[in-house]
Amino acid sequence: MIRHLWVRIHRYAGLIMTAFLIVVGLTGSLLAFLPELNRLLTPQLFRTPKAEVALKAADLIESALALYPNAQFNAVNLSTDGTAIIIINPGLNPADGKTYQPNFNQLFLDPYNGLELGRRMVGDWPDGLDNLMPFIYKLHYALALGETGTWILGAVAVVWTIDCFIGLYLTLPARQGKLNISVPIIQRKAYWQRWLPAWKIRWKANSCKLNFDLHRAGGLWVWLALLVFAWSSVMFNMKSVYMPVTAMVFDYPNPKSIWGLPKLEKPLQQPKIDWRQAQEITERLLAEHAQLHHFSVKEPVSLNLNRALGFYAYWVRSSLDVSGVGKGGNTVIAIDANTGEFKGLHLPSGQHSGHTVTNWLVMLHMGRVFGLPYRIFICVLGLMIVMLSVTGVIIWLRKRRAYKLKASVKR
Numbered sequence: 001m002i003r004h005l006w007v008r009i010h011r012y013a014g015l016i017m018t019a020f021l022i023v024v025g026l027t028g029s030l031l032a033f034l035p036e037l038n039r040l041l042t043p044q045l046f047r048t049p050k051a052e053v054a055l056k057a058a059d060l061i062e063s064a065l066a067l068y069p070n071a072q073f074n075a076v077n078l079s080t081d082g083t084a085i086i087i088i089n090p091g092l093n094p095a096d097g098k099t100y101q102p103n104f105n106q107l108f109l110d111p112y113n114g115l116e117l118g119r120r121m122v123g124d125w126p127d128g129l130d131n132l133m134p135f136i137y138k139l140h141y142a143l144a145l146g147e148t149g150t151w152i153l154g155a156v157a158v159v160w161t162i163d164c165f166i167g168l169y170l171t172l173p174a175r176q177g178k179l180n181i182s183v184p185i186i187q188r189k190a191y192w193q194r195w196l197p198a199w200k201i202r203w204k205a206n207s208c209k210l211n212f213d214l215h216r217a218g219g220l221w222v223w224l225a226l227l228v229f230a231w232s233s234v235m236f237n238m239k240s241v242y243m244p245v246t247a248m249v250f251d252y253p254n255p256k257s258i259w260g261l262p263k264l265e266k267p268l269q270q271p272k273i274d275w276r277q278a279q280e281i282t283e284r285l286l287a288e289h290a291q292l293h294h295f296s297v298k299e300p301v302s303l304n305l306n307r308a309l310g311f312y313a314y315w316v317r318s319s320l321d322v323s324g325v326g327k328g329g330n331t332v333i334a335i336d337a338n339t340g341e342f343k344g345l346h347l348p349s350g351q352h353s354g355h356t357v358t359n360w361l362v363m364l365h366m367g368r369v370f371g372l373p374y375r376i377f378i379c380v381l382g383l384m385i386v387m388l389s390v391t392g393v394i395i396w397l398r399k400r401r402a403y404k405l406k407a408s409v410k411r
Contacts, residue, residue, distance in 0.1 A: 032367050
């Protein structure tokens with residue numbers, strides 16, 4: 001009776017998630033090769049990486065200001081080889097005091113000389129190859145619906161995480177009476193031997209059995225990876241669930257408490273600390289903390305200005321990062337944008353166990369570890385998620401058809 005209840009819960013949870021998981025699976029397969037696809041679709045936005053030293057973030061901001069003096073810049077991203085991405089917001093034109101609204105929100109500069117490579121407007125819907133991959137990225141994490149889509153996929157991720165355990169339970173063979181621990185272990189192995197067929201696919205069986213085997217065995221083969229991606233999706237989209245659960249198991253202080261800055265009444269327009277000063281202060285403080293906490297800085301990732309909270313954040317890749325692919329890193333130091341006062345340090349590992357686990361989840365989800373083989377695995381896993389969703393719907397349709405036929409015969 002209990003098993004029958006879990007079957008029904010698994011079935012209807014799967015039906016609810018099907019459309020969302022198909023979208024997430026297909027887009028995730030593409031995003032496993034996001035850098036390569038970006039270069040393929042928009043080669044003009046990327047230079048061939050050189051051996052020479054790239055400009056600092058503050059130098060690139062000055063180059064961007066020279067090109068667009070009325071724009072408002074929020075971040076310099078250096079994590080992509082061959083380009084520097086400047087994030088732009090509408091600014092105020094000092095000549096007339098009116099809002100300056102550029103027709104783009106990302107500016108691409110040559111990281112070696114600061115010259116413009118191109119621009120693009122990343123919006124909710126693509127209007128060409130330039131913003132196709134950013135749209136797929138938004139579709140993946142928010143269904144391209146903003147906060148509403150983020151919340152929807154967060155709820156789906158919670159259900160998906162729970163359903164991973166239900167699905168695993170349903171693959172186990174039903175017990176034949178209570179397990180008697182006095183029975184020799186050799187005889188008790190028979191239970192696990194009855195589980196072995198669940199891992200196999202009867203390729204020569206009829207379509208009904210083949211479809212069922214693909215759903216059951218396919219889910220078992222990649223079960224751990226499914227759980228990792230389901231729970232990491234909760235981390236990205238439903239922090240109100242992820243943070244308290246993680247804090248129950250690990251040392252995981254609320255990330256907001258690290259910076260300790262309240263939201264400003266109005267977003268900061270002109271901070272007293274400019275970009276060059278921010279770079280100098282954060283580099284100096286980071287060097288001091290690197291010596292204090294025994295880590296080394298490998299390369300810069302980005303320099304951001306959070307206008308809502310009023311602080312600069314300098315992201316680097318350090319020896320404490322688990323990232324093994326690309327130039328990404330999660331070592332962050334923050335300073336007050338008006339006073340330059342130190343506001344917090346976030347280390348990706350070794351500082352708090354909860355942050356270490358979270359950082360691993362981020363890197364596993366985004367394919368930043370284990371090189372090309374792991375990214376190929378993520379691509380295949382996305383297609384497996386689609387397959388599991390489709391085969392689950394087929395199983396439901398056949399069960400429903402059989403139930404209707406049985407009811408018709410009874411009548």
